[in-house]
Amino acid sequence: MTVWYEGRLAGFDLETTGVDVETDRIVTACTVQCGGKQPTQSFTWMADPGIDIPEGAAKVHGITTERARAEGRPAAEVVEQLVAALTECVLAGQPIVAMNASFDLTILDREARRHGVQPLTDVVGRDLRVIDPRVLDKQIDQRRKGQRTLTALCQHYKVPLDGAHSADADAIAACRVAWRLGSTVPRLGRMSIDDLHQAQIKWAESQGRSLAAYFARTPGKESWADGVRTEWPLIPVQRGGGA
Structure with a gap:
């Protein structure tokens, strides 16, 4: 029987206009399917969020309001395609790997409702399984001092991170951290994906x-x-x- 970290993982990451899950919008998104002894596949989107991108957010992910308006696709289209891509992963039995998952999945949920797209959880229901490296790390190493950002976790677990704060780089890095945790922490690695969720x-x-x-x-x-x-x-x- 294949343990969860040796199977196919579906990384998911968003870069947004800010950190308020109720009002902020998606700017870039990525899903990446990796592992399971199959080639890695990644899909990325840039959206025109329909609102100005604050300077502080643009400094983090590098996408300005002007660039998003010029190069981004309509937000509703991006949200619909993103939900469809994640639905395909979930129904194929792949867990969604997301750093600080409650942020990204909630932003996506609110964007779906905003644009009249059926939310992911309404589509897949109880089939959704999520792996959150942040939650796992905080559970197995509660006393470690310092930050628990993706960059910090990659440094701690000796995982490469190329281009931090771009959605595609962060999505694959989250999968690598999840794999490292599963393969090196027996009590995590031997859990079924249902029990881990x-x-x-x-x-x-x-x-x-x-x-x-x-x-x-x-x-x-x-x-x-x-x-x-x-x-x-x-x-x-x-x-x-x-x-």
């Missing part, structure tokens, strides 16, 4: 509660506690959300 729901909730408690007792950060979300891998839509 369910475990991450509990781990992410615990990690979120711990972060909120840290903010609540840290002078100057108390107000941040209320903004911590513990749902994983998707933050449920709120009444009136997705605008």
Whole structure:
């Protein structure tokens, strides 16, 4: 029986206009299918998000408002194709690998609702399985100091990352980190993908509660506690959300 990290993995990453899952938009996206002793396949999109891209976001991913308007495809078209690509992966039995999955999957969900596209979770239902290197790393190495960004994880686990903060580079790097965790941490590697998915729901909730408690007792950060979300891998839509 093939263990999950030796099978086909579907990396997924977005670069966006900002970090608010309810109001920010997709700028670039990538899905990458790798592993399973098959050739790597990647698909990338650039969207015209329909709103200005803040200077700070453009500095991170390199896509300005002007470039997105000139080169990007209509956002609705990108969202529809992205949902279709991920649906194909899920229905083929591939877990979606996404760093900080609740951000990317929630942004995609809200964009789908915004543009009249059937959301991924509505299409695939309970078949969705997700691997989040951030959640896994925080669970198996809780006391390690320092950042838990994708760049930091790649450095820690000695995984190559070429072109950080481009969606295609980040998607393949997330898969590499997931593979490294599965192949070197026995208690992760021997779990079924179903059990691993369910475990991450509990781990992410615990990690979120711990972060909120840290903010609540840290002078100057108390107000941040209320903004911590513990749902994983998707933050449920709120009444009136997705605008």
